[in-house]
Amino acid sequence: MMRNPVFSREMKVGSRSVRLPLIILLFNGILSLVTLLNMYSAVAQVRTTAAIQYSSFMNMYEFVTTIEFILLMFIVPAVTAASISGERERQTLELMLTTQMTASQVVFGKLMSALSTLLLLIVSSFPSVAMVFVYGGITWTDAVSLLLCYITVAFFAGSLGICFSALFKRSTISTVVTYGVLVAVVAGTYFINKFTLSLSAMNINNTAAAYGFGENAVKPTSGGFFYLLLLNPASTFLAILNGQAGGNTPLSKLKSSFGMTATNFVTENWVIVSILIQLALAALLIYIAVRCVEPVKRRRRGNKHK
Incomplete structure (x- = not known):
C-alpha cells in the first residue's frame, strides 16, 4: 500500500520541531499534577481518619479522565482547523495539487497526522489514568471503552476542523467557526434539552392548576430532543463514566436529568449508537472537505492543459 506523502511530510516536520514534545509535556504535566494532587488528598484523608474510602479513588479517576477529555476536545481543533487553510495562506496548496496527489490524499494526510499526534497524547497519558488500577474498581474493559471514546472525540473534532479548514481561506476564521x-x-x-424540560414543567404546572390535580402526577420530560445528545461526545463520555462508576445503566444519570423513562434499543445501546453516529458525521465532514479541495485540483489541471 502506497504511503500518503502528505502524512509522511507532516510526521517528519512534526517530529523535528519542538512543538510536539512541548504539547506532550504540557498535556501530561497537567494530568500528572491533577492526579498527584488528588492522590495526596486521598492519602491525607486516610492518615486523618484511618479509613480507606475507595470512592475517593474513583472520584480521582473520573476527575482525571474528564480533564483529559476536555483537553483533547479543545486541542484537536487547534491542530486541524489551520491545516488546509494554512497551506492556502502560505500559497502552497495549489503547488501540492499540481503533483500526482489527489484531494483525498491531502485531506487524509493532514487529518491522520493530527490524529497520530493526538493518539500519542492519549497513549502517553495512560500512566496517569492507570493509577486507579492500584486500588481496583476499574477493569481493562473499562480502559478500552474509555480509549475508544477518546479516539472517537478526536476523530469527530478533527474532522470538524479539517472540514472548516477546507471551506474557509483564513485559518483564524476556520478556527473560530470550528470551536463555535x-x-x-x-x-x-444540552441547553436545548434543559429548555424543553423547563417548557414541559411549565405546561404541567399550568395544566395542574387548571384541572386541579397534583403537579407530581406527570413528570416533565425533554421528549424527542433527548436523542440530540447522541451527537454530543460529552454525553457519550458521561455515559461511559456512569457505567464504570456502578450506575444501574450507563445512561441512568442522563435519563433522570431530563425525565426520560422509556427504554428502547437506542437507550440500551447508547454508547455504541452515539459513537457510530459521530463516526458517520465525521466521515461526512471529511467527504465535504475533499469536495472543497477537489475544485482547486480540477482548476489547476484545466490551466495546465491550456
Whole structure:
C-alpha cells in the first residue's frame, strides 16, 4: 500500500520541531499534577481518619479522565482547523495539487497526522489514568471503552476542523467557526434539552392548576430532543463514566436529568449508537472537505492543459 506523502511530510516536520514534545509535556504535566494532587488528598484523608474510602479513588479517576477529555476536545481543533487553510495562506496548496496527489490524499494526510499526534497524547497519558488500577474498581474493559471514546472525540473534532479548514481561506476564521460549532454541539444540545424540560414543567404546572390535580402526577420530560445528545461526545463520555462508576445503566444519570423513562434499543445501546453516529458525521465532514479541495485540483489541471 502506497504511503500518503502528505502524512509522511507532516510526521517528519512534526517530529523535528519542538512543538510536539512541548504539547506532550504540557498535556501530561497537567494530568500528572491533577492526579498527584488528588492522590495526596486521598492519602491525607486516610492518615486523618484511618479509613480507606475507595470512592475517593474513583472520584480521582473520573476527575482525571474528564480533564483529559476536555483537553483533547479543545486541542484537536487547534491542530486541524489551520491545516488546509494554512497551506492556502502560505500559497502552497495549489503547488501540492499540481503533483500526482489527489484531494483525498491531502485531506487524509493532514487529518491522520493530527490524529497520530493526538493518539500519542492519549497513549502517553495512560500512566496517569492507570493509577486507579492500584486500588481496583476499574477493569481493562473499562480502559478500552474509555480509549475508544477518546479516539472517537478526536476523530469527530478533527474532522470538524479539517472540514472548516477546507471551506474557509483564513485559518483564524476556520478556527473560530470550528470551536463555535463544537461548543454548539456540546453545550447546545444540552441547553436545548434543559429548555424543553423547563417548557414541559411549565405546561404541567399550568395544566395542574387548571384541572386541579397534583403537579407530581406527570413528570416533565425533554421528549424527542433527548436523542440530540447522541451527537454530543460529552454525553457519550458521561455515559461511559456512569457505567464504570456502578450506575444501574450507563445512561441512568442522563435519563433522570431530563425525565426520560422509556427504554428502547437506542437507550440500551447508547454508547455504541452515539459513537457510530459521530463516526458517520465525521466521515461526512471529511467527504465535504475533499469536495472543497477537489475544485482547486480540477482548476489547476484545466490551466495546465491550456
